[in-house]
Amino acid sequence: MMRKRTKLIHGGIVGDVLTGAVSTPIYQTSTYKQESVGVHKGYEYSRTKNPTRFALEELMKELEEGEAGFAFSSGMAAITAIMMLFKPGDHLIFTDDVYGGTYRVMKRVLNRFHIASSFVDTTSLREIERVVTNQTKAIYLETPTNPLLKVTGIKEVTAFAKENNLLTIVDNTFLTPYFQQPLLLGADIVVHSATKYLGGHSDVVAGIVVAASKELAEQLHFIQNSTGGVLGPQDSWLLQRGIRTLGVRMNAHEENTKAIVHFLESHPKVKKVYYPGISTHPQHHLAKQQASGFGGMVSFEVESESLVDKIMQSVRYFVLAESLGAVESLISVPSKMTHASIPFERRQELGITDTLIRISVGIEDSRDLIEDLEQALS
Numbered sequence: 236m237m238r239k240r241t242k243l244i245h246g247g248i249v250g251d252v253l254t255g256a257v258s259t260p261i262y263q264t265s266t267y268k269q270e271s272v273g274v275h276k277g278y279e280y281s282r283t284k285n286p287t288r289f290a291l292e293e294l295m296k297e298l299e300e301g302e303a304g305f306a307f308s309s310g311m312a313a314i315t316a317i318m319m320l321f322k323p324g325d326h327l328i329f330t331d332d333v334y335g336g337t338y339r340v341m342k343r344v345l346n347r348f349h350i351a352s353s354f355v356d357t358t359s360l361r362e363i364e365r366v367v368t369n370q371t372k373a374i375y376l377e378t379p380t381n382p383l384l385k386v387t388g389i390k391e392v393t394a395f396a397k398e399n400n401l402l403t404i405v406d407n408t409f410l411t412p413y414f415q416q417p418l419l420l421g422a423d424i425v426v427h428s429a430t431k432y433l434g435g436h437s438d439v440v441a442g443i444v445v446a447a448s449k450e451l452a453e454q455l456h457f458i459q460n461s462t463g464g465v466l467g468p469q470d471s472w473l474l475q476r477g478i479r480t481l482g483v484r485m486n487a488h489e490e491n492t493k494a495i496v497h498f499l500e501s502h503p504k505v506k507k508v509y510y511p512g513i514s515t516h517p518q519h520h521l522a523k524q525q526a527s528g529f530g531g532m533v534s535f536e537v538e539s540e541s542l543v544d545k546i547m548q549s550v551r552y553f554v555l556a557e558s559l560g561a562v563e564s565l566i567s568v569p570s571k572m573t574h575a576s577i578p579f580e581r582r583q584e585l586g587i588t589d590t591l592i593r594i595s596v597g598i599e600d601s602r603d604l605i606e607d608l609e610q611a612l613s
């Protein structure tokens with residue numbers, strides 16, 4: 236059996252049998268010649284199947300240890316395709332501080348098709364039990380969450396879901412299969428915004444779905460081909476190129492994050508640090524159990540809004556931008572950026588205050604990153 240870091244390099248479909256090219260060719264084609272009617276080499280039309288995309292889908296299938304992988308034109312296209320498994324009257328339960336775009340598509344698009352959604356603190360099984368109805372069909376988890384890094388017990392939730400005939404879907408964007416494999420913990424479907432760590436270089440927007448069972452894989456392929464939000468061959472190639480270095484990048488992100496968390500925790504102007512790797516984090520032990528790393532995302536609370544503004548203006552290496560998971564460090568103010576569409580009261584309830592700063596720690600030299608934060612905080 237291939238170990239993870241070997242699988243990142245040798246997994247999926249590597250190279251090209253025709254020429255011996257080591258890198259998967261970019262098959263920039265929409266259609267394929269048939270020898271006679273219906274006789275072809277497995278490819279008919281690129282919405283249905285494209286060799287470059289298929290190589291990526293096979294790689295992701297192997298990394299998440301599922302039955303089949305599917306590549307979409309964005310994380311939101313991937314999430315929306317999953318929602319096409321459901322029908323009017325169905326109800327789903329979501330992690331409360333789920334990605335803003337997921338909240339929006341459920342509340343403002345899919346609600347028109349009468350697919351209902353509840354958002355609860357999934358770190359507590361009791362909260363999930365409280366909102367389950369006869370119409371509930373699935374539980375959708377994001378763990379750790381954005382921006383507060385709350386951790387939900389995947390095993391505990393999937394056990395409950397199985398007892399109640401519900402599907403479990405996990406957004407694995409933050410940890411990637413390098414650190415966390417939800418299908419091995421009982422989940423049915425994993426989804427990624429591959430725009431983030433999988434791509435890793437802030438140069439491609441993409442989404443990935445991996446299904447655990449043949450039945451779900453068949454349904455998802457049918458939906459992918461029917462609705463058509465597929466990833467193009469160029470972007471499929473870029474994503475594979477990114478994934479080959481996922482292991483070294485994730486290790487570097489985490490090592491830098493540990494150093495930065497240590498610095499932030501001892502800084503007098505930092506009131507609170509959110510990171511699952513800290514021993515006082517409420518789900519620290521759970522995070523350690525179900526994942527092999529804590530990741531590269533950290534949020535922290537500073538003493539005033541004016542300090543937030545000052546930090547944003549004076550950082551040199553941290554790029555003020557939305558998104559996350561790339562080689563360069565990014566900094567953002569969730570309440571005014573990624574989470575601005577959430578009403579003020581709701582943000583307060585969740586703890587997304589105006590003095591909360593989120594950073595996506597890159598793979599620069601951590602000494603430069605710490606010096607940068609130090610000068611910005613002083």
Ligand SMILES: *Cc1c(COP(=O)(O)O)cnc(C)c1O
Pocket residue numbers: 309310311312334336337377381406408409427428429430431440441442
């Ligand atoms: C960015 C993100 C998404 C949406 O993905 P896009 O590629 O931007 O469409 C979904 N979930 C999480 C956790 C994300 O960070």
